[in-house]
Amino acid sequence: MNFDDKVIDSLDELEAFLLAVESGALGLTNVAGVAMATSNADGRPFVAVLDDKHQLILGRWVSQDVYENGKDLVRYGPKKNLH
Structure with missing residues (x-):
């Protein structure tokens, strides 16, 4: 899996992560999409x-x-403007 080391804790x-994905940053x-999920290996939650x-x-x-x-927030998207 392609995971970075950061943990989103707020x-x-x-x-901010969702906006970065949407804007191409x-x-x-x-x-094609973003989802919340859990790891099959250890049950740890992540955004995919x-x-x-x-x-x-x-x-x-x-x-x-x-x-x-x-x-x-993941289901409906961020409310902030990209511009």
């Missing part, structure tokens, strides 16, 4: 950036609190 950080290509074949492009670990409270 909803503000999650929103992370340099990812073929992004997926391509159009539902393959993981990038994952970033999230705290349990962000996992539980950030699902709507």
Whole structure:
């Protein structure tokens, strides 16, 4: 899996990550969606950036609190403007 070492531990950080994905600031290509998930290996929660074949492009670990409270933010997208 393609995970970076950072852990998102606040909803503000999650929103900033989502905005970075949407704006192209992370340099990812073929992004089709974002989802919350848990690792099959150890149950750790993460936010997953997926391509159009539902393959993981990038994952970033999230705290349990962000996992539980950030699902709507991931589902409906950030409210802040990209401009």
